[in-house]
Amino acid sequence: MSRANFLRMIVVLLLLALVLQPEWFAPIFAPFTPPGAAVIYDRTSLLSLSLSHLGIVALASVAAIVVAVLLAILVTRPQGKAFLPLSRTIANMGQTFPPVAVLALAVPMLGFGAGPTLVALFLYGILPIFENTMTGLSTLPPATMEAARGIGLSRWQRLLQVELPLALPLILTGVRLSVVIAIGTATIGSTVAAHTLGEVIIAGLLTNNTSYVLQGGLIVGLFAVLIYDALTQLEASIRKRLGVA
Amino acid sequence: MIEIDNITKVYDGRPAVDSVSMTIESATITAIVGTSGSGKSTLLRMVNRLVEPTSGQVRINGEPTAGLPKNALRRRIGYAIQGHGLFPHHTVARNIGAVPRLLGWDNDKIHTRVNELLDLFSMPPDEFRDRYPAELSGGQQQRVGVARALASRPDLLLMDEPFGALDPIIRTRAQTDLHRIQRTLGSTILLVTHDMEEAIQLGDQVAVMDQGQLVQHGTPAEIITNPATEFVAEMVGGVDRPLRLLSLLSVSQILEEGAAEGEPIDEKSSLREALSVCLWSGRNAVPVERNGNPIGRVTLEAIRSRAEGTHEPG
16 A cells, blocks of 8 residues: 555554544543633534534535536536626635625525525635636637647537546646635534534634544644645546646 | 639639639649639539539539539538638537438448548547647647548548648648648649649649739649749749759659668659759768669759759740
8 A cells, every 4th residue: 555545544544443433532632622612622522513413515516616617617508708807806805705794794694504604605715716717718729729629529529528628637626625624614604503513613712622623623624734735646646637737 | 524614703803713724634733823802712612512603514424513403512522721711619529420320321320430530630539539729739630631622532522721721831741731631532622722832742634824814724834834824833933943843853763873872762752852852961872772772773864953943945
């Protein structure tokens, strides 16, 4: 087993242990716990918090991918060029608007729970994917595009068989950035009662219990690292297949 | 037969191609030569309607191309370009089979056709089918590009500077290959190049373009011996003209009876090669052979008189 894979396995095992058997870590976290307080967060199962956290991230990311990629496809078509500045502005606004502000504004409309978090993550996730997809679709090798047209591929065939596959590595880079940001940002969703790992961190902050904060933070951090790594691997293997490594 | 009839393309009020007409006979190579900006690529791209003509018509076997759906038209016409334009994410086999797949051939037929073409280009199918373009050398990529253009047995093959990105040695080989393959398959080829040497070597007909106009269209020998304008003469290159003409003639055309000393040359060699051999080895005559058997000789005197023939007022 290569060194990198060995390290990967250790991190996966550590994460599984933190989520499934948190009590194993009681001796480590004990020094950070105020006297009389619980060392290990046990109000909800960490597994259920993790799954719900990842579920919210996945849902928001899928929506962001669909919207951002469609938008990027639209503005890179000759008929859609006019919409380029407008879509850029919208995507940028999504990114500039702090997620906390989105939460605050969305709660009155959507109520407490996962809804506002989904909206905030979705808006926040669009920009990196949109920008990267657009770059990918507008920097395709000119000779290949010329040949694709010249041998008689229709617009749709060019888009689906040539443009999107060739832009895929860049699109994935955007997705990776967006997903990793979303994993971290989802924690603040717990301030409006979304069921995420942020609950553990917030509980720790409210009761001055650093061991809760550490537990929640570590799990979120490890998820982010592993998912980042997995997406990087996927990207590299696709790049290799495309011969652009 | 391909007929280009009075075709014009105007960009911003300026004609890039100015009422050009020419006829391309089936199973021949026509090379369009010109400097950059002469409109040669635009002319080529109007044939498969990558550029829509402002006026005029192109007919393939009598059928006007304007009436056909663009993509259907392009699938009937092979297209090979500088820098090959292969799909980097598809294997060699999938690249070559691209047009047959668009035309809905069944998989067995595509498989057989791809193998046939790889064999034709001296690339063993077992070794090359499943490779990706990035794993090939420049010359191999270019051959796959041409194989892709030939895959569906098109009525016509358009080539836009197909050898432009190759280094000189590989380019010469690619030209020889193309010539051989064109003769084997009887393809009709319309090729654009900025290189007069290439046009003369490959073309059965050479068309010279200057500032959007077709200034001369004829056999390579006609272009060399009788350039229509100053520009054509300049393209042909004054000093090299006799040598260029000699390179078009084969030894068998001035073969004489008799023997000569030294290393023989093949009857298919050009007079330019024969001249070179004479000068290099200091001989006045060289023996000529066919399939390894001596059949006569060619003399320096005879070569000289052929080259002098080009000294017409031009």
